Amino acid sequence: MFVDRVRIFVKAGDGGRGCVSFRRAPYEPHGGPDGGDGGKGGDVVLVLDPHRNDLSHLFLAPHQVAQDGRPGMGATKAGRKGAELVLPIPPGTVVSRIPGSPEQGSKLLPLPPRDAELDRVADLTPPTRRFVLCQGGRGGWGNWHFRGPRNQAPRRADPGKPGESGQFVLELKLLADIGLVGLPNAGKSSLLRRLTSAEPKVADYPFTTLSPTVGVLEWPDGHRLTVADIPGLIRDAHLGKGLGDEFLRHVERCRLLLFVLDLSGRDPLDDFHLLRRELEAYGHGLAERPFLVVGNKTDLRTARRAALRRARPGGEEPRFVSALTGEGITELTTAFRHRLDPHPFPASRQEAVCVSAEEIG
Ligand SMILES: Nc1nc2c(ncn2[C@@H]2O[C@H](COP(=O)(O)OP(=O)(O)OP(=O)(O)O)[C@@H](O)[C@H]2O)c(=O)[nH]1
Ligand SMILES: [Mg+2]
Numbered sequence: 001m002f003v004d005r006v007r008i009f010v011k012a013g014d015g016g017r018g019c020v021s022f023r024r025a026p027y028e029p030h031g032g033p034d035g036g037d038g039g040k041g042g043d044v045v046l047v048l049d050p051h052r053n054d055l056s057h058l059f060l061a062p063h064q065v066a067q068d069g070r071p072g073m074g075a076t077k078a079g080r081k082g083a084e085l086v087l088p089i090p091p092g093t094v095v096s097r098i099p100g101s102p103e104q105g106s107k108l109l110p111l112p113p114r115d116a117e118l119d120r121v122a123d124l125t126p127p128t129r130r131f132v133l134c135q136g137g138r139g140g141w142g143n144w145h146f147r148g149p150r151n152q153a154p155r156r157a158d159p160g161k162p163g164e165s166g167q168f169v170l171e172l173k174l175l176a177d178i179g180l181v182g183l184p185n186a187g188k189s190s191l192l193r194r195l196t197s198a199e200p201k202v203a204d205y206p207f208t209t210l211s212p213t214v215g216v217l218e219w220p221d222g223h224r225l226t227v228a229d230i231p232g233l234i235r236d237a238h239l240g241k242g243l244g245d246e247f248l249r250h251v252e253r254c255r256l257l258l259f260v261l262d263l264s265g266r267d268p269l270d271d272f273h274l275l276r277r278e279l280e281a282y283g284h285g286l287a288e289r290p291f292l293v294v295g296n297k298t299d300l301r302t303a304r305r306a307a308l309r310r311a312r313p314g315g316e317e318p319r320f321v322s323a324l325t326g327e328g329i330t331e332l333t334t335a336f337r338h339r340l341d342p343h344p345f346p347a348s349r350q351e352a353v354c355v356s357a358e359e360i361g
Contacts, residue, residue, distance in 0.1 A: 016069035016071045020142070092124070140159045190296075196216055215227050
C-alpha cells in the first residue's frame with residue numbers, strides 16, 4: 001500500500017504537576033517548602049528519514065501522542081521530562097494544519113480535498129531534517145517557588161501546561177531532479193532500472209507502475225542526480241482517467257522532465273502532444289518546466305527515429321535509447337548532466353554509475 005497523503009491527530013505531552021511538599025528532618029519540625037517542579041511534556045517531532053518513501057505508517061496509526069512530563073517531587077526534585085515522540089517521514093513531505101481543527105479532541109476530521117486552502121506549517125525538504133510540530137507543555141512550579149517573607153509555608157503548586165495539539169495533513173511530494181513522464185508501457189520503469197539501481201516492476205501491460213519510485217544516478221566525480229518514475233498518463237488523465245493526475249504532483253518539484261516516448265507504439269509525436277496537454281491541464285507550472293524528449297525502444301523500430309528527429313518535439317532535439325539493450329544511455333545521462341549542472345565536466349567522466357536507491361536524501 002502506497003500512501004502519500006494522510007491526516008493525523010498529534011498531541012505533545014502535558015507538563016507534569018508541581019509538587020507541594022515540606023522538608024522533614026529530625027530537629028527541624030517546620031522545614032521549608034521543597035516541592036519540585038513538574039517535568040516538561042514531550043514534543044512531537046517530525047524527522048526526515050531518507051529510507052522511507054511513503055506515509056503508510058501514519059495512515060495506519062493516525063493518533064500520535066507524546067508522553068506527559070512526570071510530577072515534581074519532594075526535596076526540590078523536578079519530575080522527569082516526557083520523552084519526545086519522533087515521527088519519521090520521507091523527504092519532500094509538506095505539512096499543513098487543518099483549519100479550525102479543535103485544539104482538543106482527538107476525533108479525526110475528514111481528509112480535506114486536495115485543492116482545499118490549508119495553512120502550511122512546514123516543508124520537510126533537506127537541509128531541514130527536524131521540525132517540532134507540537135511543543136510539550138511546561139511543567140508546573142512546585143511550592144518552593146512560592147515561598148516568601150509573608151508565606152513561609154505555601155500550599156500552592158501549579159499544574160503543568162497542556163501540550164500543543166492539532167490535526168494536520170501530511171502530503172508527500174517526491175523530490176527528484178528528473179521526472180519521467182510517459183504513456184503506460186512506454187518503458188519509464190525499464191529506463192529507471194537501466195539508469196539507476198532502483199528496481200520498479202516492469203511488465204508488458206499498461207499501469208504496471210502503481211506508485212512512484214526514485215532512483216539515484218551517480219558519476220565517478222561524486223555528482224548525483226535523482227530520477228523519479230511515476231505511473232503512466234493517458235488522455236484525459238487530468239479528468240481522473242486511468243490513474244489520473246494523482247501522481248503528477250510527484251514530479252511537480254522535479255527540475256527537469258523527461259518525456260519518454262515509445263517508438264514501437266502509436267505515433268510518438270502524437271504521444272508527446274498528448275502528454276504536453278495533460279501537463280498543461282494539470283497546471284502547477286509543470287507545462288513550463290524544462291524538459292528533454294527521449295524515444296525509447298530503438299531496438300524495435302528505427303523508422304520512427306528519423307521522423308521524430310525532424311519534428312523536434314517542443315523545439316527539443318530528441319534523444320534515442322533502448323532501455324532493453326542500453327543503447328544511447330550514456331548520451332542521455334550526459335544530456336541530463338549538461339542540462340542540470342552548470343559546471344562543465346570532463347568527457348572521460350561522463351559515464352554515470354548506479355548507486356542504491358536508498359541513498360537519497
Ligand atoms: N524491446 C524493448 N522493449 C522495452 C524497452 N523498454 C521497455 N520495454 C518493454 O516495454 C514494456 C513496458 O515497460 P515498462 O518499463 O513497464 O513501461 P512503463 O512505462 O513503466 O509502464 P507503466 O508503468 O505501465 O506506465 C515491458 O514489456 C518492457 O520489457 C526497450 O527499450 N526495448
Ligand atoms: Mg512503470
